[in-house]
Amino acid sequence: MTILENILLAGLIICAAAAPLCKRLLATVIVYLAFSVILAVLWSMLQSPDLAITEAAVGTGISGILFFLTLKKIRALKGTRDE
């Protein structure tokens, strides 16, 4: 269990460091969502299932939708149907 925990913690740091270094904003948002998923798994390993459910629903689903809608509004999604 400790090994898995350490891998997840390393993944958190890698995702957090990589997210803002991506050139495209879409990639940034997707890496940030991966960060949230790892965090949700970590909550369940810290024996807080309430937090895991909330993080999976809110941090990954809802904030992902909000980020994507904002990207659409600021025309940062190249190659979609609108462009």
Place this chain on the structure above:
Amino acid sequence: MLEAIVQNRFAVVAVILFGIGLLNMMLQQNLMKKVIGFSIMDSAVFLLLASLGYIEGHGAPIIDEGSVNASLYINPIPSGLVLTGIVVSVSVTAFSLALIQRIYQRYGTIELHELLERAKKEED
């Protein structure tokens, strides 16, 4: 010292994440990336708080009928605080994203340099 770092690995990771988020917030020129740095800082604080309530070998705080023994479960207080915090952090993110949309409508860019230039040009 190395032992302390390994033992408090959650706190160390929280500090590193906080630093990454703060650096991004201060140094990035793109407003979206600033918001993401802010969210990373939020998550770092939550990670530190939730790790403070964890107790090795104890279970989730859902109490079995009949066996009310406090030494079987983890501390529920940090979980409750973080639970409210996660939802509030999402609403703060949504509010900043709405501000970004308005800024884009007004100035046509979300890069801070260009934004400052255009705002200054309009002011003159």
Place this chain on the structure above:
Amino acid sequence: MSDGREKSAWRRFADWVNGDSEPIDRTTQYVMNRRPPRQEEPPELHEQRERLRLKKFLGLYPLAAGFLCVALIAILFATVIYIPPFGQPGNPTNNEVSRHYLEYTEEETGATNAVTGMILSYRGFDTLGESCVLFLAVSSVMMLLQRDKNNTDEQTLHRLRREDAIERTHPDNILRKSAKLLTPFILLFALYVLFNGEISPGGGFSGGAILGGGLILYSSAYGPEQLSRLLTRSLYDTVRITGLMAYALTYGIYIFAGANGIKLEMEWMMIVIDLAVGLVVACTIYGFYTMFQRGKV
């Protein structure tokens, strides 16, 4: 002269402290309103100097910011080494408060999930304030993004109409079919999480978030009109305000009864508070989505 000006400045300061707003005399107003003397030098020289100043600032700022961050992280690291070891039962955070919550939650609030019992009854004021934060957040997002005739030009309307026409003529079949299949189950799961939060992981926040997610899935698959015919603006506002009001009222009764030693059945109160929080969270999330998507509920 300088003495007199200083005196008047002091008096102005004293008036400001006392709250007497006295109009500034004309000379100071003139001095304060005057822009820096720009016509004395040629404009391009001024511009060049400004640009140099900005460049200097932009060169210095990353260094200062980086130094500040590194110093802060060093301080935090020095603190982390001295905090008590991770996961030990004797840590100062695991004190008698948490022991009380764990031992008496079921008896005092009727919830077996200590986290839900704690945030909905012991720390109910905290959650009430947090619901108010959500309410205010969605209100301010509405202020920023709501579309009416003052901030919408013909071009945007045309673009929106074109997007709607594309949506109508080219429906996404995979999305529609899967949304039709999944939405009832998502809503059912949300209600399960919402009402079962007292005896299993879940509760108002997660249940409300899943409820909002189900609404968003349906709305994005079938177009915004389909859902907004069912969930109109007035209904949406009613649900939002009723949720917050029901929370405040129920928790007020709860606190009043507890303070005066009146014995009341607590079970239904927990469910009402749970439902109120869930409705507020679901409305907040759905409101964010519709505001971001098209600027009206």
